Amino acid sequence: MATVVATLALGLAGVLAAASPASAAGPRPNFQLPFPCNQVWNGNNSNSSAHVGWEIDFNRGSTPTADLGDTVVAAAAGKVVISANQGSVNGYGNLVKIDHGGGWSTYYAHLRARSVALGAQVSQGQKIGELGNTSKPGNNITPHLHYEVRTTDQAYPDNTQKAVFNGTTFGYPIQNVTSHNTCGGGGNTNPYDAVEVCGSGFKVIDSAALGSAGTAYLLYNSGTAANCVTTIKSTSVGTASAVSAFLEVQGAARKADTGSFDYYAGPVSAAAGSKCVKWGGSAGSATYESPFEHCG
Template sequence: MPLRRLLAALAALLVGAATLVAVPTEAQAAPNFKAPFPCGQRWTYSHHSQEVRRALDFVRSDGGTTNGTPVLASAGGTAYRFSQPGGAGNYISIEHGGGWKTYYFHLSAYSVANGQAVGQGQQIGVTGSTGASSGPHIHYEQLLNGVGQNIVINGSGLSYPGSYGSAHLTSDNGCGSQPGKQFMTWGSGIRVRADARLNATVVGTLGGPTSVRVLCQKQGDTVTAEGYTNNWWAKLASPAGFMSNIYIDDPNAVLPGVPTC
Protein backbone atom coordinates (compact mmCIF):
# COMPACT_ATOMS: atom_id res chain seq x y z
CA MET A 1 0.00 0.00 0.00
CA PRO A 2 1.44 3.41 -0.92
CA LEU A 3 2.50 5.49 2.08
CA ARG A 4 -0.05 8.23 1.32
CA ARG A 5 -2.97 5.77 1.34
CA LEU A 6 -1.66 4.11 4.51
CA LEU A 7 -1.50 7.45 6.35
CA ALA A 8 -5.03 8.33 5.23
CA ALA A 9 -6.36 4.98 6.46
CA LEU A 10 -4.66 5.44 9.84
CA ALA A 11 -6.13 8.95 10.16
CA ALA A 12 -9.63 7.61 9.46
CA LEU A 13 -9.19 4.94 12.13
CA LEU A 14 -8.07 7.53 14.66
CA VAL A 15 -11.06 9.76 13.92
CA GLY A 16 -13.39 6.77 14.29
CA ALA A 17 -11.79 5.82 17.60
CA ALA A 18 -12.15 9.37 18.90
CA THR A 19 -15.81 9.27 17.95
CA LEU A 20 -16.34 6.01 19.81
CA VAL A 21 -14.89 7.28 23.09
CA ALA A 22 -16.56 10.72 23.03
CA VAL A 23 -18.56 11.41 26.22
CA PRO A 24 -21.83 13.39 25.94
CA THR A 25 -21.86 16.80 27.65
CA GLU A 26 -23.52 16.57 31.07
CA ALA A 27 -26.79 18.48 31.38
CA GLN A 28 -26.59 21.69 33.40
CA ALA A 29 -28.25 21.67 36.81
CA ALA A 30 -31.56 23.54 36.90
CA PRO A 31 -31.85 26.81 38.83
CA ASN A 32 -33.84 26.71 42.07
CA PHE A 33 -37.04 27.85 40.41
CA LYS A 34 -39.71 29.54 42.54
CA ALA A 35 -43.37 30.31 41.90
CA PRO A 36 -43.96 33.05 39.28
CA PHE A 37 -46.22 35.08 41.59
CA PRO A 38 -45.67 37.12 44.80
CA CYS A 39 -44.69 35.82 48.21
CA GLY A 40 -47.52 34.53 50.37
CA GLN A 41 -50.07 34.29 47.57
CA ARG A 42 -51.84 30.95 46.97
CA TRP A 43 -52.69 29.91 43.41
CA THR A 44 -54.28 26.81 41.94
CA TYR A 45 -52.99 25.31 38.69
CA SER A 46 -53.90 22.89 35.92
CA HIS A 47 -52.68 21.41 32.66
CA HIS A 48 -54.85 21.00 29.60
CA SER A 49 -54.32 18.64 26.66
CA GLN A 50 -54.19 21.61 24.26
CA GLU A 51 -51.24 23.14 26.12
CA VAL A 52 -47.86 23.19 24.40
CA ARG A 53 -44.90 21.36 25.96
CA ARG A 54 -45.29 20.85 29.76
CA ALA A 55 -46.97 24.13 30.69
CA LEU A 56 -49.04 24.79 33.79
CA ASP A 57 -51.67 27.53 34.03
CA PHE A 58 -52.00 29.39 37.35
CA VAL A 59 -54.95 31.36 38.76
CA ARG A 60 -55.35 32.79 42.27
CA SER A 61 -57.19 30.77 44.90
CA ASP A 62 -56.59 32.91 48.01
CA GLY A 63 -59.42 35.38 47.49
CA GLY A 64 -57.30 37.85 45.53
CA THR A 65 -57.78 38.90 41.93
CA THR A 66 -55.76 37.11 39.24
CA ASN A 67 -55.95 39.91 36.69
CA GLY A 68 -53.41 42.65 37.39
CA THR A 69 -51.30 40.64 39.84
CA PRO A 70 -47.52 41.00 39.39
CA VAL A 71 -45.72 38.21 37.56
CA LEU A 72 -42.28 37.46 39.05
CA ALA A 73 -39.11 35.93 37.63
CA SER A 74 -38.88 32.42 39.02
CA ALA A 75 -35.08 32.58 38.70
CA GLY A 76 -32.55 35.20 37.70
CA GLY A 77 -31.44 35.71 34.10
CA THR A 78 -31.99 37.89 31.04
CA ALA A 79 -35.56 38.78 30.11
CA TYR A 80 -36.80 39.16 26.54
CA ARG A 81 -40.15 40.58 25.46
CA PHE A 82 -42.33 39.07 22.71
CA SER A 83 -45.85 39.46 21.36
CA GLN A 84 -47.95 36.80 19.63
CA PRO A 85 -51.51 38.13 19.26
CA GLY A 86 -52.96 34.80 18.10
CA GLY A 87 -51.25 32.67 20.72
CA ALA A 88 -49.09 33.56 23.70
CA GLY A 89 -50.09 37.23 23.62
CA ASN A 90 -47.62 39.49 25.39
CA TYR A 91 -45.02 37.24 26.95
CA ILE A 92 -41.61 37.17 28.58
CA SER A 93 -38.87 34.62 28.04
CA ILE A 94 -36.06 34.51 30.62
CA GLU A 95 -32.73 32.90 29.70
CA HIS A 96 -31.21 31.47 32.88
CA GLY A 97 -28.01 29.96 31.45
CA GLY A 98 -27.02 26.33 31.01
CA GLY A 99 -29.78 25.87 28.42
CA TRP A 100 -32.56 26.71 30.89
CA LYS A 101 -35.41 29.08 30.01
CA THR A 102 -38.81 30.01 31.45
CA TYR A 103 -41.89 31.41 29.67
CA TYR A 104 -44.63 33.67 31.07
CA PHE A 105 -47.58 34.09 28.65
CA HIS A 106 -50.69 36.32 28.34
CA LEU A 107 -49.33 39.37 30.18
CA SER A 108 -51.39 42.54 30.21
CA ALA A 109 -48.20 44.62 30.49
CA TYR A 110 -44.42 44.28 30.63
CA SER A 111 -42.49 45.50 33.67
CA VAL A 112 -38.95 45.18 32.29
CA ALA A 113 -37.09 46.30 29.18
CA ASN A 114 -36.19 43.88 26.41
CA GLY A 115 -32.84 42.25 27.19
CA GLN A 116 -32.83 43.44 30.80
CA ALA A 117 -31.05 41.42 33.49
CA VAL A 118 -33.50 40.41 36.22
CA GLY A 119 -33.18 38.82 39.63
CA GLN A 120 -35.27 36.07 41.14
CA GLY A 121 -38.47 37.55 42.56
CA GLN A 122 -38.31 40.69 40.41
CA GLN A 123 -41.55 41.78 38.77
CA ILE A 124 -41.35 41.19 35.01
CA GLY A 125 -44.95 41.77 34.00
CA VAL A 126 -48.61 41.92 34.98
CA THR A 127 -51.07 39.03 34.78
CA GLY A 128 -53.60 39.36 31.98
CA SER A 129 -55.41 37.53 29.19
CA THR A 130 -53.75 38.66 25.96
CA GLY A 131 -53.48 36.34 22.97
CA ALA A 132 -55.38 33.05 22.78
CA SER A 133 -56.64 33.05 26.34
CA SER A 134 -60.07 32.40 27.83
CA GLY A 135 -59.40 34.42 30.99
CA PRO A 136 -56.64 35.96 33.14
CA HIS A 137 -53.96 33.48 34.18
CA ILE A 138 -50.21 32.85 34.10
CA HIS A 139 -49.16 30.28 31.52
CA TYR A 140 -45.78 29.12 32.84
CA GLU A 141 -43.13 26.84 31.35
CA GLN A 142 -39.64 25.57 32.16
CA LEU A 143 -37.49 24.45 29.22
CA LEU A 144 -34.06 22.86 28.86
CA ASN A 145 -32.42 23.31 25.46
CA GLY A 146 -35.82 24.16 23.99
CA VAL A 147 -37.57 21.07 25.36
CA GLY A 148 -40.41 21.51 27.87
CA GLN A 149 -39.70 19.99 31.28
CA ASN A 150 -41.98 18.88 34.09
CA ILE A 151 -42.27 21.95 36.29
CA VAL A 152 -40.28 21.91 39.52
CA ILE A 153 -40.67 24.58 42.22
CA ASN A 154 -38.24 24.74 45.15
CA GLY A 155 -36.84 21.37 44.10
CA SER A 156 -40.20 19.57 44.11
CA GLY A 157 -42.10 18.53 41.02
CA LEU A 158 -45.68 19.77 40.65
CA SER A 159 -48.59 17.56 39.67
CA TYR A 160 -50.45 17.97 36.37
CA PRO A 161 -54.18 18.07 37.25
CA GLY A 162 -56.70 18.44 34.45
CA SER A 163 -58.69 21.16 36.19
CA TYR A 164 -58.30 23.94 38.74
CA GLY A 165 -59.00 23.51 42.43
CA SER A 166 -57.35 20.17 43.21
CA ALA A 167 -53.75 21.42 43.48
CA HIS A 168 -52.47 24.67 45.00
CA LEU A 169 -49.12 26.39 45.44
CA THR A 170 -48.19 29.10 47.95
CA SER A 171 -45.31 31.27 46.81
CA ASP A 172 -42.15 32.07 48.73
CA ASN A 173 -40.72 34.01 45.81
CA GLY A 174 -39.35 37.39 46.87
CA CYS A 175 -40.02 36.85 50.59
CA GLY A 176 -37.68 39.28 52.29
CA SER A 177 -35.39 39.53 49.25
CA GLN A 178 -36.67 42.84 47.89
CA PRO A 179 -36.32 46.01 49.96
CA GLY A 180 -39.71 47.28 51.06
CA LYS A 181 -41.63 44.12 50.17
CA GLN A 182 -42.36 43.20 53.78
CA PHE A 183 -42.54 46.77 55.05
CA MET A 184 -45.36 49.23 54.68
CA THR A 185 -45.33 53.00 55.06
CA TRP A 186 -48.69 54.62 55.74
CA GLY A 187 -49.68 56.75 52.80
CA SER A 188 -47.36 54.89 50.41
CA GLY A 189 -50.22 53.64 48.24
CA ILE A 190 -51.21 50.56 50.26
CA ARG A 191 -54.14 51.64 52.37
CA VAL A 192 -54.80 50.03 55.73
CA ARG A 193 -57.41 50.59 58.42
CA ALA A 194 -57.33 49.68 62.08
CA ASP A 195 -60.12 49.47 64.63
CA ALA A 196 -58.90 52.92 65.65
CA ARG A 197 -57.86 55.52 63.11
CA LEU A 198 -54.22 55.66 62.12
CA ASN A 199 -53.54 58.81 64.14
CA ALA A 200 -55.25 57.45 67.27
CA THR A 201 -53.19 56.76 70.38
CA VAL A 202 -53.29 52.96 70.09
CA VAL A 203 -51.85 53.12 66.60
CA GLY A 204 -49.54 55.98 67.48
CA THR A 205 -47.64 53.57 69.71
CA LEU A 206 -46.42 51.96 66.49
CA GLY A 207 -44.41 55.08 65.85
CA GLY A 208 -46.86 57.25 63.97
CA PRO A 209 -46.70 57.49 60.16
CA THR A 210 -43.47 55.50 59.81
CA SER A 211 -42.55 52.13 58.39
CA VAL A 212 -43.76 49.12 60.34
CA ARG A 213 -43.14 45.49 59.50
CA VAL A 214 -46.01 43.42 58.16
CA LEU A 215 -45.40 40.02 59.72
CA CYS A 216 -48.17 38.15 57.95
CA GLN A 217 -51.77 38.37 56.78
CA LYS A 218 -54.79 36.09 56.87
CA GLN A 219 -58.55 35.99 56.51
CA GLY A 220 -60.61 36.90 59.54
CA ASP A 221 -63.94 38.51 60.37
CA THR A 222 -65.50 40.54 57.60
CA VAL A 223 -65.28 44.30 58.12
CA THR A 224 -67.48 46.77 56.25
CA ALA A 225 -66.74 50.47 56.69
CA GLU A 226 -66.60 53.68 54.69
CA GLY A 227 -66.83 52.24 51.21
CA TYR A 228 -64.93 48.98 51.47
CA THR A 229 -65.55 45.41 52.61
CA ASN A 230 -62.70 43.07 53.44
CA ASN A 231 -61.96 40.03 55.54
CA TRP A 232 -58.18 40.11 55.33
CA TRP A 233 -56.08 41.50 58.17
CA ALA A 234 -52.38 41.97 58.72
CA LYS A 235 -50.28 41.47 61.83
CA LEU A 236 -47.83 44.35 62.29
CA ALA A 237 -44.78 44.91 64.46
CA SER A 238 -42.93 48.14 65.17
CA PRO A 239 -39.14 48.28 65.56
CA ALA A 240 -39.76 48.24 69.31
CA GLY A 241 -41.64 44.98 69.00
CA PHE A 242 -45.19 46.25 69.60
CA MET A 243 -47.69 44.09 67.72
CA SER A 244 -51.18 44.85 66.51
CA ASN A 245 -53.73 43.55 64.04
CA ILE A 246 -54.79 45.97 61.36
CA TYR A 247 -57.38 45.56 58.62
CA ILE A 248 -56.33 45.91 55.00
CA ASP A 249 -58.24 48.38 52.85
CA ASP A 250 -57.05 47.07 49.48
CA PRO A 251 -59.18 46.17 46.44
CA ASN A 252 -57.03 43.07 45.83
CA ALA A 253 -57.42 41.99 49.47
CA VAL A 254 -53.88 40.60 49.78
CA LEU A 255 -50.76 42.70 50.32
CA PRO A 256 -48.10 41.71 47.76
CA GLY A 257 -44.94 40.19 49.17
CA VAL A 258 -46.42 39.38 52.60
CA PRO A 259 -46.80 35.72 53.71
CA THR A 260 -50.00 34.34 55.16
CA CYS A 261 -50.16 33.61 58.89
Protein backbone atom coordinates in the same frame (compact mmCIF):
# COMPACT_ATOMS: atom_id res chain seq x y z
CA MET B 1 -61.80 28.21 40.59
CA ALA B 2 -61.77 29.96 37.26
CA THR B 3 -61.78 27.61 34.30
CA VAL B 4 -59.32 28.64 31.66
CA VAL B 5 -60.60 28.41 28.13
CA ALA B 6 -57.62 28.29 25.82
CA THR B 7 -58.22 26.76 22.44
CA LEU B 8 -55.35 28.27 20.50
CA ALA B 9 -52.36 26.00 20.14
CA LEU B 10 -50.07 29.01 20.64
CA GLY B 11 -48.99 28.88 17.01
CA LEU B 12 -47.55 25.40 17.43
CA ALA B 13 -48.50 21.94 16.24
CA GLY B 14 -51.66 20.62 17.85
CA VAL B 15 -49.99 17.64 19.38
CA LEU B 16 -51.67 16.62 22.62
CA ALA B 17 -49.18 14.04 23.92
CA ALA B 18 -47.00 15.10 26.84
CA ALA B 19 -43.40 15.79 26.01
CA SER B 20 -40.69 13.46 27.21
CA PRO B 21 -38.40 14.98 29.86
CA ALA B 22 -35.07 16.19 28.53
CA SER B 23 -31.72 16.59 30.21
CA ALA B 24 -30.73 20.22 30.63
CA ALA B 25 -27.29 21.47 29.73
CA GLY B 26 -26.58 22.54 33.31
CA PRO B 27 -27.93 22.26 36.88
CA ARG B 28 -31.54 23.35 37.32
CA PRO B 29 -31.92 26.74 39.06
CA ASN B 30 -33.79 26.87 42.36
CA PHE B 31 -37.09 27.83 40.76
CA GLN B 32 -39.89 29.23 42.90
CA LEU B 33 -43.55 29.77 42.08
CA PRO B 34 -43.87 32.89 39.86
CA PHE B 35 -46.03 34.69 42.42
CA PRO B 36 -45.33 36.60 45.66
CA CYS B 37 -44.61 34.86 48.96
CA ASN B 38 -47.38 32.81 50.61
CA GLN B 39 -49.88 33.14 47.77
CA VAL B 40 -51.71 29.91 46.89
CA TRP B 41 -52.34 29.21 43.19
CA ASN B 42 -54.01 26.37 41.30
CA GLY B 43 -51.85 25.01 38.49
CA ASN B 44 -53.42 23.03 35.66
CA ASN B 45 -51.66 21.19 32.86
CA SER B 46 -54.74 19.49 31.42
CA ASN B 47 -57.19 22.30 30.71
CA SER B 48 -55.87 23.60 27.39
CA SER B 49 -55.36 22.25 23.90
CA ALA B 50 -52.33 24.57 23.75
CA HIS B 51 -50.43 22.29 26.11
CA VAL B 52 -48.20 19.80 24.36
CA GLY B 53 -45.68 19.33 27.13
CA TRP B 54 -45.33 20.31 30.78
CA GLU B 55 -46.84 23.80 30.52
CA ILE B 56 -48.99 25.04 33.43
CA ASP B 57 -51.87 27.52 33.53
CA PHE B 58 -52.24 29.28 36.88
CA ASN B 59 -55.36 30.80 38.46
CA ARG B 60 -56.70 31.65 41.90
CA GLY B 61 -60.06 32.96 43.08
CA SER B 62 -63.65 31.89 42.52
CA THR B 63 -64.45 33.85 39.35
CA PRO B 64 -62.83 33.90 35.88
CA THR B 65 -61.44 37.42 36.40
CA ALA B 66 -60.56 37.20 40.12
CA ASP B 67 -56.82 37.26 39.48
CA LEU B 68 -56.73 39.71 36.56
CA GLY B 69 -53.88 42.14 37.18
CA ASP B 70 -52.23 40.09 39.94
CA THR B 71 -48.46 40.42 40.24
CA VAL B 72 -46.27 37.93 38.37
CA VAL B 73 -42.65 37.59 39.54
CA ALA B 74 -39.50 35.93 38.24
CA ALA B 75 -39.20 32.25 39.19
CA ALA B 76 -35.41 32.65 39.32
CA ALA B 77 -32.80 35.28 38.56
CA GLY B 78 -31.77 35.81 34.95
CA LYS B 79 -31.78 38.01 31.86
CA VAL B 80 -34.90 39.07 29.97
CA VAL B 81 -34.48 37.83 26.40
CA ILE B 82 -38.08 38.44 25.25
CA SER B 83 -40.39 41.23 26.41
CA ALA B 84 -42.95 41.80 23.69
CA ASN B 85 -46.54 41.33 22.59
CA GLN B 86 -46.35 38.24 20.40
CA GLY B 87 -50.09 37.76 19.98
CA SER B 88 -50.12 38.01 16.22
CA VAL B 89 -47.12 35.67 15.98
CA ASN B 90 -47.93 32.75 18.24
CA GLY B 91 -50.82 33.62 20.59
CA TYR B 92 -48.72 34.16 23.71
CA GLY B 93 -49.86 37.77 23.88
CA ASN B 94 -47.66 39.81 26.19
CA LEU B 95 -44.74 37.48 26.78
CA VAL B 96 -41.69 37.67 29.04
CA LYS B 97 -38.96 35.05 28.61
CA ILE B 98 -36.09 34.87 31.10
CA ASP B 99 -32.77 33.13 30.37
CA HIS B 100 -31.45 31.69 33.64
CA GLY B 101 -28.18 30.38 32.22
CA GLY B 102 -27.01 26.79 31.89
CA GLY B 103 -29.56 26.15 29.15
CA TRP B 104 -32.64 26.94 31.28
CA SER B 105 -35.36 29.49 30.57
CA THR B 106 -38.90 30.31 31.72
CA TYR B 107 -41.87 31.74 29.81
CA TYR B 108 -44.64 33.95 31.24
CA ALA B 109 -47.47 34.42 28.72
CA HIS B 110 -50.80 36.29 28.32
CA LEU B 111 -49.66 39.10 30.64
CA ARG B 112 -51.88 42.16 30.93
CA ALA B 113 -48.76 44.29 31.31
CA ARG B 114 -45.00 43.75 31.20
CA SER B 115 -42.81 45.39 33.87
CA VAL B 116 -39.34 44.56 32.51
CA ALA B 117 -37.56 45.50 29.31
CA LEU B 118 -35.55 43.41 26.88
CA GLY B 119 -32.03 42.88 28.20
CA ALA B 120 -32.88 43.62 31.83
CA GLN B 121 -31.25 41.58 34.59
CA VAL B 122 -33.91 40.47 37.06
CA SER B 123 -33.67 38.95 40.52
CA GLN B 124 -35.74 36.09 41.85
CA GLY B 125 -39.07 37.41 43.07
CA GLN B 126 -38.83 40.65 41.09
CA LYS B 127 -42.10 41.78 39.51
CA ILE B 128 -42.03 41.17 35.75
CA GLY B 129 -45.67 41.76 34.83
CA GLU B 130 -49.35 41.41 35.63
CA LEU B 131 -51.59 38.41 34.98
CA GLY B 132 -53.88 38.92 31.99
CA ASN B 133 -55.58 37.42 28.95
CA THR B 134 -53.72 38.89 25.98
CA SER B 135 -53.44 36.52 23.02
CA LYS B 136 -53.86 36.34 19.26
CA PRO B 137 -56.54 38.66 17.81
CA GLY B 138 -59.88 36.87 17.97
CA ASN B 139 -58.69 34.33 20.55
CA ASN B 140 -60.80 35.07 23.60
CA ILE B 141 -59.34 33.46 26.72
CA THR B 142 -60.03 33.96 30.40
CA PRO B 143 -57.22 35.55 32.46
CA HIS B 144 -54.46 33.17 33.56
CA LEU B 145 -50.68 32.87 33.61
CA HIS B 146 -49.28 30.40 31.07
CA TYR B 147 -45.95 29.24 32.51
CA GLU B 148 -43.27 27.10 30.88
CA VAL B 149 -39.80 25.82 31.73
CA ARG B 150 -37.59 24.96 28.75
CA THR B 151 -34.05 23.81 28.10
CA THR B 152 -31.88 24.25 25.02
CA ASP B 153 -30.81 20.65 24.48
CA GLN B 154 -33.76 19.47 22.38
CA ALA B 155 -36.39 20.86 20.03
CA TYR B 156 -39.88 21.85 21.18
CA PRO B 157 -41.86 20.19 22.70
CA ASP B 158 -39.24 17.76 24.00
CA ASN B 159 -37.34 20.64 25.58
CA THR B 160 -40.21 21.48 27.95
CA GLN B 161 -39.41 20.43 31.50
CA LYS B 162 -41.56 19.48 34.45
CA ALA B 163 -41.88 22.50 36.70
CA VAL B 164 -40.12 22.33 40.07
CA PHE B 165 -40.98 24.85 42.78
CA ASN B 166 -38.93 25.18 45.97
CA GLY B 167 -37.30 21.82 45.22
CA THR B 168 -40.57 19.92 44.72
CA THR B 169 -41.85 18.77 41.32
CA PHE B 170 -45.30 20.08 40.47
CA GLY B 171 -47.99 17.42 40.99
CA TYR B 172 -49.14 17.02 37.39
CA PRO B 173 -51.73 17.45 36.04
CA ILE B 174 -53.39 19.66 38.71
CA GLN B 175 -52.18 20.94 42.06
CA ASN B 176 -52.58 23.86 44.47
CA VAL B 177 -49.15 25.32 45.23
CA THR B 178 -48.05 27.81 47.90
CA SER B 179 -45.36 30.27 46.86
CA HIS B 180 -42.07 30.43 48.75
CA ASN B 181 -40.69 33.05 46.38
CA THR B 182 -38.65 35.68 48.31
CA CYS B 183 -39.93 34.37 51.65
CA GLY B 184 -36.47 33.84 53.11
CA GLY B 185 -33.89 36.15 54.63
CA GLY B 186 -34.60 38.96 57.07
CA GLY B 187 -38.23 39.40 56.10
CA ASN B 188 -40.61 38.90 53.24
CA THR B 189 -40.20 40.97 50.12
CA ASN B 190 -43.26 43.02 49.24
CA PRO B 191 -43.75 43.21 45.46
CA TYR B 192 -45.55 46.58 45.74
CA ASP B 193 -44.12 50.02 46.39
CA ALA B 194 -45.78 53.28 47.42
CA VAL B 195 -45.67 54.93 43.99
CA GLU B 196 -47.23 51.87 42.35
CA VAL B 197 -50.05 51.84 44.92
CA CYS B 198 -50.85 55.58 44.69
CA GLY B 199 -50.43 55.80 40.93
CA SER B 200 -48.68 57.73 38.20
CA GLY B 201 -47.66 61.27 39.07
CA PHE B 202 -47.22 60.71 42.81
CA LYS B 203 -43.85 61.02 44.53
CA VAL B 204 -42.90 60.06 48.09
CA ILE B 205 -42.39 63.15 50.26
CA ASP B 206 -42.34 61.53 53.72
CA SER B 207 -42.36 58.14 55.42
CA ALA B 208 -42.56 56.60 58.88
CA ALA B 209 -41.31 53.15 59.91
CA LEU B 210 -43.83 51.00 61.77
CA GLY B 211 -41.33 48.92 63.67
CA SER B 212 -40.38 45.96 61.48
CA ALA B 213 -43.96 45.40 60.35
CA GLY B 214 -44.17 48.01 57.61
CA THR B 215 -43.80 51.63 56.53
CA ALA B 216 -46.37 54.40 56.10
CA TYR B 217 -45.76 56.69 53.14
CA LEU B 218 -47.02 60.17 52.28
CA LEU B 219 -46.97 61.04 48.58
CA TYR B 220 -47.80 64.18 46.60
CA ASN B 221 -48.89 64.77 43.01
CA SER B 222 -47.80 68.25 41.90
CA GLY B 223 -50.03 68.08 38.85
CA THR B 224 -53.24 67.59 40.82
CA ALA B 225 -52.21 69.03 44.21
CA ALA B 226 -53.34 65.75 45.78
CA ASN B 227 -51.78 63.80 48.62
CA CYS B 228 -51.86 60.02 48.97
CA VAL B 229 -51.07 57.71 51.90
CA THR B 230 -50.34 54.00 51.83
CA THR B 231 -48.88 51.58 54.36
CA ILE B 232 -46.67 48.88 52.83
CA LYS B 233 -46.20 45.69 54.86
CA SER B 234 -42.75 44.23 55.59
CA THR B 235 -43.82 41.13 57.53
CA SER B 236 -46.63 38.60 56.94
CA VAL B 237 -46.38 39.61 53.29
CA GLY B 238 -48.95 37.75 51.19
CA THR B 239 -50.98 36.81 54.28
CA ALA B 240 -53.91 38.90 55.51
CA SER B 241 -53.01 40.87 58.66
CA ALA B 242 -54.05 44.13 60.32
CA VAL B 243 -52.86 47.23 58.48
CA SER B 244 -54.21 50.74 57.97
CA ALA B 245 -53.54 54.09 56.32
CA PHE B 246 -55.19 57.48 56.85
CA LEU B 247 -55.09 61.02 55.49
CA GLU B 248 -56.68 64.10 57.01
CA VAL B 249 -56.69 67.45 55.21
CA GLN B 250 -56.96 70.28 57.72
CA GLY B 251 -60.60 71.34 57.99
CA ALA B 252 -61.95 68.16 56.39
CA ALA B 253 -62.97 64.71 57.67
CA ARG B 254 -60.31 62.04 58.01
CA LYS B 255 -60.20 59.37 55.28
CA ALA B 256 -58.89 55.91 56.16
CA ASP B 257 -58.46 52.39 54.86
CA THR B 258 -58.35 49.81 57.66
CA GLY B 259 -58.59 46.03 57.55
CA SER B 260 -56.74 42.76 57.08
CA PHE B 261 -54.75 43.02 53.87
CA ASP B 262 -52.12 40.87 52.15
CA TYR B 263 -49.68 43.61 51.07
CA TYR B 264 -50.73 47.18 51.86
CA ALA B 265 -53.45 49.53 53.08
CA GLY B 266 -54.67 52.37 50.88
CA PRO B 267 -54.34 54.22 48.71
CA VAL B 268 -56.08 57.03 50.62
CA SER B 269 -55.96 60.24 48.62
CA ALA B 270 -57.41 63.75 48.79
CA ALA B 271 -56.80 67.14 47.24
CA ALA B 272 -54.93 69.31 49.72
CA GLY B 273 -54.04 72.44 47.78
CA SER B 274 -52.42 74.91 50.18
CA LYS B 275 -53.73 73.16 53.32
CA CYS B 276 -51.80 71.15 55.88
CA VAL B 277 -52.27 67.40 56.20
CA LYS B 278 -52.14 64.87 59.02
CA TRP B 279 -51.26 61.35 57.93
CA GLY B 280 -50.14 57.96 59.17
CA GLY B 281 -51.03 54.31 59.51
CA SER B 282 -50.47 51.07 61.34
CA ALA B 283 -49.12 47.58 60.80
CA GLY B 284 -49.55 44.95 63.48
CA SER B 285 -49.25 46.71 66.83
CA ALA B 286 -47.16 49.65 65.55
CA THR B 287 -48.85 52.95 64.71
CA TYR B 288 -47.84 56.40 63.51
CA GLU B 289 -49.79 59.68 63.39
CA SER B 290 -48.17 62.89 62.21
CA PRO B 291 -49.02 66.42 63.30
CA PHE B 292 -50.54 68.74 60.70
CA GLU B 293 -47.65 69.37 58.35
CA HIS B 294 -46.55 69.61 54.68
CA CYS B 295 -48.62 72.77 54.33
CA GLY B 296 -48.98 74.13 50.80
